[in-house]
Amino acid sequence: MAQLSLQVWMWITITALTLFNKGINGHNNQTAVKGPILFVADHEVDTTSRLLYYQGSGSELYADVTALGSDGNTPLDVLFAANENSENTALSFDYDESLLIWSDPGHRAIYLGDMAENTIQQVFVGTSSVVHGVAVDWLANNIYWTDAAYNWIKMSTYDGSYVRTLVTTGLDIPAGIACDPVNGHLYWSDWGDHYKIERSTLSGEDRTILVDDNRVGVEAIGRPVALAIDYARNTLYWTDSLGHKVNSLDLTVEDATPVTFASVQHDVGDFFSLDIDPEFGIFVGDRLNEDILLFPFDGGLHTSHHIYKPNAVLYYDRSRQASVHSPCETAPCEQLCTTDRAGFTCLCGSGYQLADDQINCNPDTSAIHDHELVFSAEDDKLCKMPANIAHKPLPQRFNVSCFTDLTMNAIDFDVWGNYIYAHTNINLQNSIMRVRLREGESWSIIVDSTDARGVAVDWIESNVYWTDRRKESIMVAKLDGTKVTNILPIMPGVEPSGIAIHAVKRFLFWSVLGRYPGIERSSLSGAGRKKIVTMDYGSEPRHLAIDFTKNRLYWADDGIHSIKSVDFDGNDLQTFASFEPTPQFTGITIFQDFLFLAEGEEKQIIIYDITNARRLKIITLDHIPTAIKFFHKSLQPLSVEPNPCDGSVCRSDHICINTDYGAECLCPERQDRCMPLRRCPLLIPNGRMDDNCDNVNGRRCSVICNAGFRPVSGDILCRDDGLWSEKIICQHISCPLSIPNGYFDKTCTALFGSTCRYMCGPGYQALTTEILTCNEMGQWSKDPQTLCQPELVTQKMTTTDTVIIKPNPTGKAEKVSGADNNGSKLIILILAVGIGTLALVVVFIVIFIFLRRKRKRNNQTPADTQQIVNSPNDHVHFDGGAVIGIPNPLYASPTDYDYNACSPPEYTPSPPPHYEVPVDAPAMPEKAPLPETVHLEAASDTARYLNSPPGATAAPSDDHTYESLHQDTNKEGFEKALAVELKGEADA
Numbered sequence: 001m002a003q004l005s006l007q008v009w010m011w012i013t014i015t016a017l018t019l020f021n022k023g024i025n026g027h028n029n030q031t032a033v034k035g036p037i038l039f040v041a042d043h044e045v046d047t048t049s050r051l052l053y054y055q056g057s058g059s060e061l062y063a064d065v066t067a068l069g070s071d072g073n074t075p076l077d078v079l080f081a082a083n084e085n086s087e088n089t090a091l092s093f094d095y096d097e098s099l100l101i102w103s104d105p106g107h108r109a110i111y112l113g114d115m116a117e118n119t120i121q122q123v124f125v126g127t128s129s130v131v132h133g134v135a136v137d138w139l140a141n142n143i144y145w146t147d148a149a150y151n152w153i154k155m156s157t158y159d160g161s162y163v164r165t166l167v168t169t170g171l172d173i174p175a176g177i178a179c180d181p182v183n184g185h186l187y188w189s190d191w192g193d194h195y196k197i198e199r200s201t202l203s204g205e206d207r208t209i210l211v212d213d214n215r216v217g218v219e220a221i222g223r224p225v226a227l228a229i230d231y232a233r234n235t236l237y238w239t240d241s242l243g244h245k246v247n248s249l250d251l252t253v254e255d256a257t258p259v260t261f262a263s264v265q266h267d268v269g270d271f272f273s274l275d276i277d278p279e280f281g282i283f284v285g286d287r288l289n290e291d292i293l294l295f296p297f298d299g300g301l302h303t304s305h306h307i308y309k310p311n312a313v314l315y316y317d318r319s320r321q322a323s324v325h326s327p328c329e330t331a332p333c334e335q336l337c338t339t340d341r342a343g344f345t346c347l348c349g350s351g352y353q354l355a356d357d358q359i360n361c362n363p364d365t366s367a368i369h370d371h372e373l374v375f376s377a378e379d380d381k382l383c384k385m386p387a388n389i390a391h392k393p394l395p396q397r398f399n400v401s402c403f404t405d406l407t408m409n410a411i412d413f414d415v416w417g418n419y420i421y422a423h424t425n426i427n428l429q430n431s432i433m434r435v436r437l438r439e440g441e442s443w444s445i446i447v448d449s450t451d452a453r454g455v456a457v458d459w460i461e462s463n464v465y466w467t468d469r470r471k472e473s474i475m476v477a478k479l480d481g482t483k484v485t486n487i488l489p490i491m492p493g494v495e496p497s498g499i500a501i502h503a504v505k506r507f508l509f510w511s512v513l514g515r516y517p518g519i520e521r522s523s524l525s526g527a528g529r530k531k532i533v534t535m536d537y538g539s540e541p542r543h544l545a546i547d548f549t550k551n552r553l554y555w556a557d558d559g560i561h562s563i564k565s566v567d568f569d570g571n572d573l574q575t576f577a578s579f580e581p582t583p584q585f586t587g588i589t590i591f592q593d594f595l596f597l598a599e600g601e602e603k604q605i606i607i608y609d610i611t612n613a614r615r616l617k618i619i620t621l622d623h624i625p626t627a628i629k630f631f632h633k634s635l636q637p638l639s640v641e642p643n644p645c646d647g648s649v650c651r652s653d654h655i656c657i658n659t660d661y662g663a664e665c666l667c668p669e670r671q672d673r674c675m676p677l678r679r680c681p682l683l684i685p686n687g688r689m690d691d692n693c694d695n696v697n698g699r700r701c702s703v704i705c706n707a708g709f710r711p712v713s714g715d716i717l718c719r720d721d722g723l724w725s726e727k728i729i730c731q732h733i734s735c736p737l738s739i740p741n742g743y744f745d746k747t748c749t750a751l752f753g754s755t756c757r758y759m760c761g762p763g764y765q766a767l768t769t770e771i772l773t774c775n776e777m778g779q780w781s782k783d784p785q786t787l788c789q790p791e792l793v794t795q796k797m798t799t800t801d802t803v804i805i806k807p808n809p810t811g812k813a814e815k816v817s818g819a820d821n822n823g824s825k826l827i828i829l830i831l832a833v834g835i836g837t838l839a840l841v842v843v844f845i846v847i848f849i850f851l852r853r854k855r856k857r858n859n860q861t862p863a864d865t866q867q868i869v870n871s872p873n874d875h876v877h878f879d880g881g882a883v884i885g886i887p888n889p890l891y892a893s894p895t896d897y898d899y900n901a902c903s904p905p906e907y908t909p910s911p912p913p914h915y916e917v918p919v920d921a922p923a924m925p926e927k928a929p930l931p932e933t934v935h936l937e938a939a940s941d942t943a944r945y946l947n948s949p950p951g952a953t954a955a956p957s958d959d960h961t962y963e964s965l966h967q968d969t970n971k972e973g974f975e976k977a978l979a980v981e982l983k984g985e986a987d988a
Contacts, residue, residue: 032096032097032098032116033098033115033116033316035095035315035316035317035318036055036056036057036058036277036315036316036317036319037053037054037055037056037315037316037317038053038054038056038058038061038076038283038313038314038315038316039051039052039053039079039091039093039100039312039313039314039315039316040052040053040054040076040285040292040307040310040312040313040314041088041089041091041102041310041311041312041313041314042307042308042309042310042311043087043088043308043309043311044308044309048081048082048086049081049082049086049087049088049106050078050079050080050081050082050308051078051079051080051081051082051088052076052077052078052079052307053076053077053079054075054076054077057277057279057280057317058277058279058280058281058283058294058296058315059277059279059280061075061294062280062281062294062296062303065294065303065304065305066303068305075305076305076307082104082106086104086106086107087104087105087106087311088102088103088104088311088312089102089103089104089105089131089132089311089312090102090103090131090132090133090134090145090311090312091134091312091313091314092134092135092136092143092314093136093314093316093321094136094138094141094158094321095138095316095317095318095320095321096138096321096323097114097116097138098114098115098116099112099113099114099115099136099158100112100113100115100316101113101123101134101136101143102134102312103127103131103134103145105127105128105129105130105131106129107125108125108126108127108128108129108391108392108393109122109123109124109125109126109127110122110123110124110125110127110131110134110143110145110156110160111123112143112158121159121160122160123143123156123158123159123160124154124156124160124163125392125393126386126388126391126392127145127147127388127391128147128148128149128150128388128391128593129149129391130147130148130149131145131146131147131148132146132148132175132176132225132226132272133145133146133174133175133176133177133188133189133226133227134177135177135178135179135186136179137179137181137202137338137339138181138321139181139182139324139326139328139329139339140181140202140326140328140337140338140339140344141157141158141328142155142156142157142158142202142336142337142338143155143156143157143158144166144177144179144186145177146174146175146176146177146188147174148173148174148175148593149592149593149594149609150371150387150388150591150592150593150594151168151171151172151173151174151549151592151593151634152165152166152167152168152171152174152371152592153165153166153167153171153174153177153186153188153204154166155336155347157335157336161349162335162336162348162349163349163350164336164347164348164349164350165350165370165371166203166204167188167200167204167207168370168371168632168633168634169633169634169637170207170634171190171192172190172191172192172193172194172549173190173191173192174188174189174190175188175189175190175191175224175225175226176188176189176224176225176226176227176238176239176274177189177227178227178228178229178236179202180229180231181202181326181339182231182322182324183341184201184202184338184339184340184341185199185200185201185202186199186200186201186202186204187199187210187227187229187236188227189224189225189226189227189238190224191223191224191225191241192549193549193550194212194213194214195212195213195218195221195222195223195224196209196211196212196213196221196224197209197210197211197212197221197224197227197236197238197249198210201338201340201345202338202339202340202345203338203340203345203347210236210249210256211249211256211258215255216257216258218242219243220247220257220258221240221247221258222238222240222241222242222243222245222247223240223241223242223243224238224239224240224247225238225239225240225241225271225272225273225274226238226239226271226272226273226274226285227274228274228275228276228282229251229276230276230278231278231320231322232278232319233278234250234251234252235248235249235250235251236248236249236251237261237274237276237282238274239271239272239273239274239284240271241269241270241271241272243263244263244264244265244266244269244271244286245260245261245262245263245264245271246260246261246262246263246271246274246282246284246295247259247260247261248260248261261282261295262282262284262295262302264293264302266286266289269286269288269289270286270287270288270289271284271285271286272285272286272287272310272311273285273310273311273312273313274313275313275314275315276315276320277315277317277319278319278320279319280294280296280297281294281295281296281297281298282294282295282297283313283315284313285307285310285311285312285313286304286310287309287310287311290306290307290308290309290310291304291305291306291307291310292304292305292307292310292313326339327339327343327344328344331343331344331346332346332359333346333347333359334346334348334359334360334361335347335348335349335352335361336348336349346358346359348361349361350369351363351364351369352364353365365438365439366418366437366438367403367404367437367438367439367441368384368403368413368420368437368631370631370632370633371386371387371591371630371631371632372384372385372386372387372630372631372632373385373386373387373389373589373591373596373605373628373630373631374411374413374420374628374629374630374631375587375598375605375625375627375628375629376406376407376408376409376411376422376625376626376627376628377407377621377622377623377624377625377626378407378623378624378626379407379623380404380405380406380407381402381405381407381623382402382403382404382405382406382408382411382422383400383401383402383403384400384401384402384403384631385400385619387591387630387632389607389617389619390594390607390616390617391616394619404435404443406422406424406433406443407424407425407626408422408423408424408626408627409423409424409425409452409453409626409627410422410423410452410453410454410455410466410627411423411455411627411628411629412455412456412457412464412629413457413629413631413636414457414459414462414479414636415459415631415632415633415635415636416459416633416636416638417459417462417479418436418437418438419434419435419436419437419479420434420435420437421433421434421446421455421457421464421479422434422455422627423450423452423453423455423466430448430449430450430451430452431445431447431448431449431450432445432446432447432448432450432452432455432464432466432481433445433446434446434479445481446464446477446479446480446481447466447475447477447481447484450466450468450470450471450475451468451469451470452466452467452468452469453466453467453468453469453495453496453497453498453499453542454466454467454496454497454498454499454500454510454543454544455499456499456500456501456508457479457501457636458501458503458524458658459503459636460503460504460638460639460643460658461503461524461643461645461656461657461658462478462479463476463477463478463479463524463655463657464476464477464478464479464481465499465501465508466499467496467497467498467499467510468496469495469496469497471486471489472489472494472495472496473486473487473488473489473496474486474487474488474496474499474508474510474526475487476524476655476657476666477655477668478655482668483653483654483655483668484668484669485655485666485667485668485669486669487525487526487657487666488522488526488529494512494513494514494515494516495512495513495514496510496511496512497510497511497512497513497540497541497542497543498510498511498541498542498543498544498555499511499544500544500545500546500553501524502546502548502568503524503636503639503658504637504638504639505568506523506524506658506659506660507521507522507523507524507568508521508522508523508524508526509521509544509546509553510544511541511542511543511544511555513540513541513542515537516534516537517535517536517537517538517539517540517541517559518531518532518533518534518535518539518541519531519532519533519535519541519544519553519555519566519570520532521568521570523657523659523660523664524657524658524659525657525659525664525666525722527659527664527681527722531570532566532568532569532570533566533570533573535557538559538560539557539559539560540557540558540559540560541555541556541557541559542555542556542557542558542585543555543556543585543586543587543588544588545588545589545590545595546590546635547565547590547610548590548634548635548637549592549593551567551568552565552566552567552568553565553566553567553568554576554588554590554595555588556585556587556588556597557585558583558584558585561578561579561580561582561583562575562576562577562578562579563575563576563577563578563588563595563597564576576595576608576610576613577608577613582601583599583600583601583602584599584600584601585597585598585599585600586598586599586600586624586625586626586627586628587625587626587627587628587629588628589628589629589630590610590630590635591630591632591634591635592634593609593610593611594607594608594609594610594616595607595608595610596608596628596630597628598625598626598627598628599625600624600625600626602620603620603621603622603623603624603625604618604619604620604621604625605618605619605621605625605628606618606619607619643658644658644659644662644663645657645658645663649663649665650663650665651665653667653668654666654667654668655668660681660683661680661681661682661683661695662682662695664722680695680697680701680718680719680722680723680724681695681724682695684703684724684729684730685728685729685730686705686706686708686709686729686730686732687703687704687705687706687709687711687729687730688703688704689701689702689703689704690702690703690704695718696718697718697719697720697721697722698717698718698720699717699718700715700716700717700718701715701716701718702714702715703715703716703729703730705729705730706730707752707776708732708733708751708752708753708776709730709731709732709733709752710730710731710733711729711730712726712728712729712730712731713726716729732751732752733751733752733774733776733777733778734749734750734751734752734774734778735750735772735774735775735778735779735780736750736780736784737750738784739758739784739787739788740784740785740787740788741760741761741764741788742758742759742760742761742764742766742787742788743758743759743761744756744757744758744759745757745758745759750774751774752774752775752776752778753773753774754773754774755771755772755773755774756771756772756773756774757770757771757772758770758772758787760787760788761788763790763791764788764789764790764791765788765789765790765791766787766788766789767786767787767789768782768786768787769782
């Protein structure tokens, strides 16, 4: 039994004494505990967890609860109460051995209690806090449990001596689990992004989806949580926590449709746990409404009983576990044994491999086992830690296993080939190396003389990619280092850094640093390049990681000291974490619901819960971590689609790249005989190429456009750069937007299938419907030439009854007699009165201005009055907006005034600065605030800080404040304005 903390020991001691004193079913501690017993694990918030029990069948409990009513006392007794750090969330049992098994998220452990012997032992420690399902194979003595944080299913022997991770891929949020050892099946529910229930053998093989939301819909399956099997009826039951229902599935029928067994009319609820009394019906635990619900098989009304928060219900009885012979009782398996219809299967625990005899187990010689965290550190260290290190109790100081003597700055794995790829610096020569993850294997250089900042493996097509800082490019080669190809040159002055690959979706991501930092995406061949994240100058997104479960891209930014994420199109930007003081990120990786961050300044590895950004644990190292990566098959999922590069698609001297449009054959570097071969995309915007199209460069193909579009031209050429010769291949079908004598509504798009309203101009009227439809030929549903016809005008000629009707094609008003003529006279009279009034106002304004100027001159004294006469020597002219030759009283009297002093200084404007900004560059930042003191090194600096007019310059060596420079400029402007005013007075 694993060593336990003092707190857990105290809890176990209390539990064991309670079990001993209770003496369930009247037996002492040396006698097997008999059923039927209903166990309920509940939890009162912020207090204690309890294990309750009712000794009796479901029918007896139903009768007692019905008799007590909603206000009656509980018929359940308390078996034991745990401390506040404990919470039992899943229960199972072995009837013949009188064993009770449960998960405890508070202590991150699986426990086994012997109710006959009054002993409790810890089976496994290191679970997360979301273990919602525990099941027992009572024939082979194995325990199974789900873990929704690590997205795996584990199994163990009763004593915990051998533990194996059974299912590690294709899980999102595994919850309930049920075991059928008689038929050799294991069932589990998953309510992640897609709701489903799966089945496999007890060894985890032959996985089959029994029911999912894609086949039957969300309404039919609901959100499946707890599972239970009615072995007598061969029926699987599960709780739907969304619809507050219990659903069932006939296991004898292939592709059966779920059936609703029972439901309640609650607006809200959380059907979290479930079990069966085959003679009575179903028990359901509703955590939200704090009830135990009883549903009889005979269709009687359900009843409920109030419990604090029922996490688990368990019906302990012989009827739930058939006592039959198990092949594992005589099987010679060394470690783990599972039963199946063919007999038995031997398995090995973690750290062991099955021997050739399929019975015994040998130590696993792999340097890295499945689901382990690998990190590189300075002083030639490459080390590993278990995946669940965040939930393992650790001493103050502990050792980790290191297996090589190299320091790497970038690492990745080929999990399926069991290789590690790394960039390192050996003897000051940068190289990409690899080694098979087996004891005794040696490193080999596959690409030399490359300054890689990031390394990523395409595990489907067996290629390795890296960002080369020296070449400012994205490079690719085969996994053995052959056929090195430069697929994507980056613009000069921009440094490629982190890199990540989603081989199933065929996405290549990389980050760039420098003048225009950001994150870009392309196909695996470099085609379709797109900048999905544009960042401000100063950002440094050096490290990338993909969340394969939620389809998001994360990066660690050394510039703004944060971790951020987006979806694969660059949308939904989220800040995961920000840091103070400033850290030094050296790597980031993601495994299931956990994010691992390497930080160099404090020599730490920080572990986060990715679902809520909560920091779980900080591990401090003796050396600076330089790279970090998780080793697990779920991080390199396989594709169910055929690989277009399989076979002889490309010539032997080309490298084949898997893309959405098929195989692309690229020409490697240093290959004189290799002619570049590129393929143009078969799918184009709003259309596709003909089925017989050979989309190799130099070939022509015909186009098939979608409905509402038509080809711009006939056959188009596939160019050598892998793009079609026409930029727009399929264009919208549209109708003309012009109508004789009329016009369309502004909202009209005139595209195929659209309907538009039109109006006629003055003097014209619509003789048919005012709604038109654009058809597939690009024509309107009515001929536009006939839509707007001249209006019909009525004119009275005399006071008699004679009326003349004639067309008015011009749209102009015709002169008419009678009342219409009287209206025209009234309009003329109003206009005459208005014009006369306006003329009087203008006259009064002119007289007022004249009298005011005359009064002003009469008030001047002789000293204030100067006679300005232009002599032949006066040179009165305008230069640059200033009056030259007019005395300025600010400087001197007219007798001693130096006219040359008013000459403006020569001004030569500086040419504006020239900037080259790429199309996808971020917006220029706002103008920086004006500094309080600025050292001016050239006249152009004056323009920069002041936006001043010509002439406002300063000596290069002087320091000037913003205010002082503006004072000089305003003074000169005032002088010029005053001179103009004086000239105007002289002219007057």
